[in-house]
Amino acid sequence: MAPLTDVAAVASLQLWHERLGHVNVAGTKRMIKSEDVDGLECSSMVVKDICEPCVYGKAAMTHTPSAGGVRVTRRLQRVHSDLGGPMSEPSRGGALYFGTFTDDFSRWTDVVVLHKKSDLLPKYKKWLTKAQLHTGDKIKVLRSDDGGEYVSSAFKALHDESGTTHQTTVPDTPQQNGVAERFNRVLVDMARTMMRHKDVDQDLWADAIMTAVYIKNRVTIRALPVGKTPHELWTRKQPDASHKRVFGSACWVVLQKSHVDGTFGNKAAKGIFVGYPDGRKAYKVILDDGKVVEARSFVFSENNSSMVADVPEESPVDEVVQGETGLDASGDDQDVDAENDGGDDQRDDGSDKSADDDQGSASSQDTPHGATERGGLRSSTGAQ
Numbered sequence: 001m002a003p004l005t006d007v008a009a010v011a012s013l014q015l016w017h018e019r020l021g022h023v024n025v026a027g028t029k030r031m032i033k034s035e036d037v038d039g040l041e042c043s044s045m046v047v048k049d050i051c052e053p054c055v056y057g058k059a060a061m062t063h064t065p066s067a068g069g070v071r072v073t074r075r076l077q078r079v080h081s082d083l084g085g086p087m088s089e090p091s092r093g094g095a096l097y098f099g100t101f102t103d104d105f106s107r108w109t110d111v112v113v114l115h116k117k118s119d120l121l122p123k124y125k126k127w128l129t130k131a132q133l134h135t136g137d138k139i140k141v142l143r144s145d146d147g148g149e150y151v152s153s154a155f156k157a158l159h160d161e162s163g164t165t166h167q168t169t170v171p172d173t174p175q176q177n178g179v180a181e182r183f184n185r186v187l188v189d190m191a192r193t194m195m196r197h198k199d200v201d202q203d204l205w206a207d208a209i210m211t212a213v214y215i216k217n218r219v220t221i222r223a224l225p226v227g228k229t230p231h232e233l234w235t236r237k238q239p240d241a242s243h244k245r246v247f248g249s250a251c252w253v254v255l256q257k258s259h260v261d262g263t264f265g266n267k268a269a270k271g272i273f274v275g276y277p278d279g280r281k282a283y284k285v286i287l288d289d290g291k292v293v294e295a296r297s298f299v300f301s302e303n304n305s306s307m308v309a310d311v312p313e314e315s316p317v318d319e320v321v322q323g324e325t326g327l328d329a330s331g332d333d334q335d336v337d338a339e340n341d342g343g344d345d346q347r348d349d350g351s352d353k354s355a356d357d358d359q360g361s362a363s364s365q366d367t368p369h370g371a372t373e374r375g376g377l378r379s380s381t382g383a384q
Contacts, residue, residue: 012044015302019244021215022054022193028219036220036227039242057193071104075234076131078104078141081124082180083117083149084188091206098209101127102183106233107223109183111213113206117149125158134234143167144180187212198248200272207274207284211247214276245283246302249273253285254297268299 016032017025025047032040072078085097095113099120102109110131112123132138139162144150146168159166191208200208217230218239224230231239245251252268260267271287282294 010041010043012046013042014044014047015246016040016042016241016244017047017051018197018246018302020219020241021190021212021247022051022057022197023190023215023219031220034227036238037218037229038238038240039244041242053193053197056196058189073105074137075103075105075108075135076137076139078143079139080104080180080183081142081144081150082184083114083120083147084184085114087205089202089205092203093206095206098184098187098206099123100180100184100187100213101131102180103131103230103234104179106230107221108217108230108234109213111187111210113209117147120149121152121154121158124155128158128162138162139164141165141167143169145169187216190216194247198246198272200248200274204248204274204286208247211275215244243276245273245300247273247275250301251283251285252299253287253293253295254299269293273298273300 011019013025013028013032016028017023020028028040029045031037032042080102081100083097083099087096090096091113093113095115097114097117099112099114100109101111101124110127112120112127114120114123128139142159142164144166149155150166151168156166158164187209190212191205194211195202195204195208217234218241220227220229224233229239231237249272250270251273252270254268255266269287271285271293273283274286275284277284277294280294282296283298284292284294285298286292
């Protein structure tokens with residue numbers, strides 16, 4: 001099988017735009033020219049005059065730019081958090097909400113998907129432990145809105161125990177939590193655009209959100225110093241984009257010999273690509289029979305042509321920090337930055353406004369549970 005970097009790293013600007021979750025073209029050009037991200041090899045700088053999925057997924061009224069705030073000087077000095085949802089349709093695993101935790105210094109974001117709002121606390125505890133172990137620092141300030149899921153007595157007790165100052169917004173002033181509010185809106189726009197591009201089922205919204213976070217963590221943004229990505233500031237490593245693929249693309253998992261049915265059986269199984277598993281050198285795919293698998297060798301069909309991809313042993317996917325579930329993008333006429341997208345203060349996180357906002361909240365990520373290794377394929381009966 002040909003190495004991934006030999007067959008897939010060189011692509012047109014249009015294809016990189018699609019692989020990177022439809023982040024704006026100008027920002028992608030800058031990353032290619034300045035080599036801010038490894039693996040962005042471009043064969044042609046030609047793009048479509050109009051990217052139709054972007055129009056459908058990210059069209060918005062003209063906004064007044066928001067004023068910037070005072071930046072912090074180290075990781076976890078201030079963290080922004082917000083909930084998005086309830087969604088109009090549950091994910092494959094039954095989730096209706098998602099929550100984000102964004103480090104103000106690096107703009108690194110982690111995302112969790114939730115069945116009900118009350119699930120946010122255990123998710124936050126798990127994230128807090130991993131984030132503090134990774135950085136060696138303690139979180140100083142958590143900024144959120146004053147939603148009940150954030151101001152419960154259990155949450156307050158956790159803040160007291162960890163020495164965290166909790167800053168909440170004044171009711172009906174979402175601009176006070178602008179970083180998280182705008183970022184969640186950008187995530188939903190990005191997920192909507194990726195789903196529209198490949199016309200995937202609505203119940204894959206959680207996979208799309210997590211893929212968006214994964215991408216946003218690995219592209220440059222205006223809120224950071226020139227040429228820096230959240231990934232580099234959070235992990236101290238420059239990201240690599242050579243393994244990126246277009247969300248929702250058709251693909252064929254190359255089967256191990258033990259999975260081939262006889263001498264003339266199929267040597268591949270067809271499915272669609274739905275993301276990058278946390279901390280593993282693999283791609284996540286939903287096969288046509290509904291089974292979720294994680295595997296390393298694929299034949300991808302991202303547009304009208306097919307290419308073979310084989311995740312190498314030293315894959316850039318290996319750089320994923322354990323526990324990361326997550327990104328950032330703006331419209332094609334904006335910079336690649338959720339912080340400075342000029343968003344207004346209106347909440348637009350994909351919520352179904354007719355749904356009951358008081359129903360449940362956090363659950364597990366939409367990642368497979370009970371996975372087992374079988375002949376090179378990691379299969380699961382769980383759904384996101």
